[in-house]
Amino acid sequence: MKNKYSIFSLIKNAFSYHENWEKAWKDPEPKKEYDAVIVGGGGHGLATAYYLAKKHNMKNIAVVEKGWIGGGNTGRNTTIIRSNYLWDASAGLYDHALKIWEGLSQELNYNVMFSQRGVMNLAHNLQDVRDLKRRTHANRLNGIDAVYLNTEEVKKFCPIINTSQDIRYPVLGGTLQKRAGTARHDAVAWGYARGADEMGVDIIQNCEVKGIKRNGDTVEGIETTKGFIKTKKIGVVAAGHSSVIANMAGLKLPLESKPLQALVSEPVKPIIDTVVMSNAVHAYVSQSDKGELVIGAGTDDYVSYSQKGSHDIVEGTLNAILELYPIFSRMRMLRQWGGIVDICPDASPIISKTSIKGLYFNCGWGTGGFKATPGSGDLFAHTIANDEPHKLNAAFNINRFVSGDLVDEHGAAAVAH
Amino acid sequence: MFLINCPFCGEREQSEFKAGGEAHIVRPKQPTELSDDEWAEYLFIRKNIKGVQFERWNHVHGCRKWFNMIRDTSNDQIKAVYKMGEKPPVK
Numbered sequence: 001m002k003n004k005y006s007i008f009s010l011i012k013n014a015f016s017y018h019e020n021w022e023k024a025w026k027d028p029e030p031k032k033e034y035d036a037v038i039v040g041g042g043g044h045g046l047a048t049a050y051y052l053a054k055k056h057n058m059k060n061i062a063v064v065e066k067g068w069i070g071g072g073n074t075g076r077n078t079t080i081i082r083s084n085y086l087w088d089a090s091a092g093l094y095d096h097a098l099k100i101w102e103g104l105s106q107e108l109n110y111n112v113m114f115s116q117r118g119v120m121n122l123a124h125n126l127q128d129v130r131d132l133k134r135r136t137h138a139n140r141l142n143g144i145d146a147v148y149l150n151t152e153e154v155k156k157f158c159p160i161i162n163t164s165q166d167i168r169y170p171v172l173g174g175t176l177q178k179r180a181g182t183a184r185h186d187a188v189a190w191g192y193a194r195g196a197d198e199m200g201v202d203i204i205q206n207c208e209v210k211g212i213k214r215n216g217d218t219v220e221g222i223e224t225t226k227g228f229i230k231t232k233k234i235g236v237v238a239a240g241h242s243s244v245i246a247n248m249a250g251l252k253l254p255l256e257s258k259p260l261q262a263l264v265s266e267p268v269k270p271i272i273d274t275v276v277m278s279n280a281v282h283a284y285v286s287q288s289d290k291g292e293l294v295i296g297a298g299t300d301d302y303v304s305y306s307q308k309g310s311h312d313i314v315e316g317t318l319n320a321i322l323e324l325y326p327i328f329s330r331m332r333m334l335r336q337w338g339g340i341v342d343i344c345p346d347a348s349p350i351i352s353k354t355s356i357k358g359l360y361f362n363c364g365w366g367t368g369g370f371k372a373t374p375g376s377g378d379l380f381a382h383t384i385a386n387d388e389p390h391k392l393n394a395a396f397n398i399n400r401f402v403s404g405d406l407v408d409e410h411g412a413a414a415v416a417h
Numbered sequence: 418m419f420l421i422n423c424p425f426c427g428e429r430e431q432s433e434f435k436a437g438g439e440a441h442i443v444r445p446k447q448p449t450e451l452s453d454d455e456w457a458e459y460l461f462i463r464k465n466i467k468g469v470q471f472e473r474w475n476h477v478h479g480c481r482k483w484f485n486m487i488r489d490t491s492n493d494q495i496k497a498v499y500k501m502g503e504k505p506p507v508k
Contacts, residue, residue, distance in 0.1 A: 243463075243464075252463075252464070254463065255463065255465050256465050301436040302436035302472070303438075303466075305467045305490050306490070306492055306493050310431060311418045312418070402457040
């Protein structure tokens with residue numbers, strides 16, 4: 001049993017100069033065989049392992065990660081959490097996650113710094129206004145909090161926005177989801193890792209999957225850089241590298257992997273206490289607890305695994321940021337980076353069984369997977385444990401690309417993907 | 418960002434171009450006879466290779482012509498460009 005994190009443990013450890021904190025997770029070598037192996041130690045993969053152990057009593061499982069946990073897209077996203085999606089299936093999925101977020105720090109005994117500071121989405125043309133109003137109504141019918149704001153209300157909620165009607169893309173209105181917000185991305189990975197480790201899950205870092213062994217239509221195990229691991233169930237949560245892993249099993253996916261960029265500024269005093277996203281000009285901004293502006297840019301249109309994006313994408317985003325927030329004109333940017341996101345043709349994820357028995361995929365989250373981390377893990381664990389999807393992820397099966405029953409969130413969600 | 422050698426205009430910045438996805442996907446000759454699986458394969462399934470991949474690109478802010486490219490997606494290095502209808506210069 002791990003020691004509980006609390007104010008008392010903090011004080012106690014202060015006396016030993018914080019040098020005696022127990023390890024949050026072990027660093028084990030892989031066993032010969034597991035009941036299930038999760039490929040990918042990001043937030044989604046670790047959450048999957050956590051819920052497999054906690055809710056489905058599968059304790060003899062492992063998470064294999066080619067780098068270090070949370071070092072991929074979990075550590076690269078802009079940490080925005082919201083559930084104001086248009087379609088019923090998406091609303092169900094993302095609001096399931098949001099509800100778990102609301103109690104996650106307590107559940108994990110790990111402060112994920114979930115901050116319900118609200119997310120505002122701006123409208124810049126008449127079609128945006130119509131779309132956002134439609135989405136507001138759809139959200140409310142699904143029990144998701146959403147309000148439509150006119151230009152004055154936008155200005156009141158976030159005073160630094162330039163609401164002049166003379167700019168190239170004037171702010172005509174916006175929507176607000178107050179339950180939405182941000183969380184600390186690393187803490188989510190670490191909190192789930194600690195929780196899973198406590199229940200006996202092996203978290204194996206620096207262990208890259210090199211092959212998937214099949215016997216006919218059934219999986220038998222995985223080849224890794226740390227040797228062969230026998231298992232009957234493989235849950236792949238490899239984000240941008242999903243197609244690469246699928247290829248090892250002879251499976252083809254409807255995905256394209258593209259660079260998505262983000263950047264942060266130098267830290268400044270609190271200036272923006274919410275998250276503002278803009279679909280039409282593709283710029284979104286929030287401020288981290290350290291004071292940095294966290295700015296999300298768009299994806300490049302070509303396939304790349306290089307974790308580098310084009311400069312003009314960043315330039316376009318910063319143009320939009322400067323027009324919407326003239327106050328930021330003299331801010332200097334500290335860091336800029338790219339992550340590789342796997343995008344489905346309908347911009348909705350896949351949480352599904354496959355044609356190969358024992359092989360499950362959780363992928364296609366594209367540009368917006370972080371917000372779904374707890375819900376994704378919970379539903380994927382359910383799918384793996386029962387070999388059947390939960391009703392909330394039934395619509396996100398891989399066969400929808402054959403049946404045509406797509407969940408088209410392209411542009412219909414609050415931001416262009 | 419990288420430079421692309423347009424087969425019609427010569428070397429230009431990548432920002433002048435639009436990527437058109439995987440190349441050499443042949444439109445079904447008999448669309449009415451396709452099964453749902455075959456439609457899914459044609460419309461949605463992509464190789465999405467980490468490594469050398471065949472792609473279509475369009476010089477949208479230039480000559481506006483389409484052409485093919487062979488590019489390593491792991492490091493964005495371009496191996497070759499060739500015109501539509503031409504055979505790939507390397508395998």
